[in-house]
Amino acid sequence: MAEKPKILIVGGGAAGLELATRLGKLLGKKGLAQINLIDAKRTHLWKPLLHEVASGSMDTGREALSYRAHSTEHNYYFHLGTLASLNA
Ligand SMILES: Cc1cc2nc3c(=O)[nH]c(=O)nc-3n(C[C@H](O)[C@H](O)[C@H](O)COP(=O)(O)OP(=O)(O)OC[C@H]3O[C@@H](n4cnc5c(N)ncnc54)[C@H](O)[C@@H]3O)c2cc1C
Numbered sequence: 001m002a003e004k005p006k007i008l009i010v011g012g013g014a015a016g017l018e019l020a021t022r023l024g025k026l027l028g029k030k031g032l033a034q035i036n037l038i039d040a041k042r043t044h045l046w047k048p049l050l051h052e053v054a055s056g057s058m059d060t061g062r063e064a065l066s067y068r069a070h071s072t073e074h075n076y077y078f079h080l081g082t083l084a085s086l087n088a
Contacts, residue, residue: 004031004032004034005032005033005034006033006034007023007027007033007034007035007036008036008037008038009023009035009036009037009038010038010039010083011038011039012037012038012039012041012044012078013044013047014046016037016039017037017065017067017070020035020037020071020074021070021076023035023076024071024074024075024076025074025075028074028075028076029075034077035075035076035077036076036077036078036079037071037076037077037078037079038078038080038081038082039067039078039080039081040080040081040082041067041080042068042080043060043064043065043066043067044064044065044067044070045060045063045064045065049063067080
């Protein structure tokens with residue numbers, strides 16, 4: 001039996017997080033591919049909210065999205081790490 005395709009998304013920002021969520025639903029949930037998201041940080045915070053962090057009106061500990069928790073609910077794997085280079 002052919003090995004399941006593996007998809008790696010680097011960066012869980014606005015784009016990467018949305019992509020991982022969609023592919024998790026479309027492919028990961030059905031077992032058609034293994035979806036992996038790697039990010040240098042453990043949590044995601046929507047950048048337009050940064051002014052609230054700067055002004056002290058937001059508690060990032062409460063508002064930031066945990067990649068680990070989100071990944072288990074949305075059928076993808078999260079890896080904490082940084083892409084350093086790419087072998088072409
Ligand atoms: C203050 C502020 C306000 C904004 N307001 C708006 C707004 O009102 N409306 C709007 O549409 N847009 C707004 N934007 C722009 C919007 O936030 C960006 O367009 C959007 O975040 C870009 O998404 P992205 O996925 O490309 O990158 P990002 O959201 O920046 O995500 C990049 C991710 O990649 C990770 N990463 C980076 N390098 C590596 C690496 N080498 N290895 C592993 N992980 C890595 C980072 O940790 C990060 O999680 C705002 C931006 C800022 C800074």
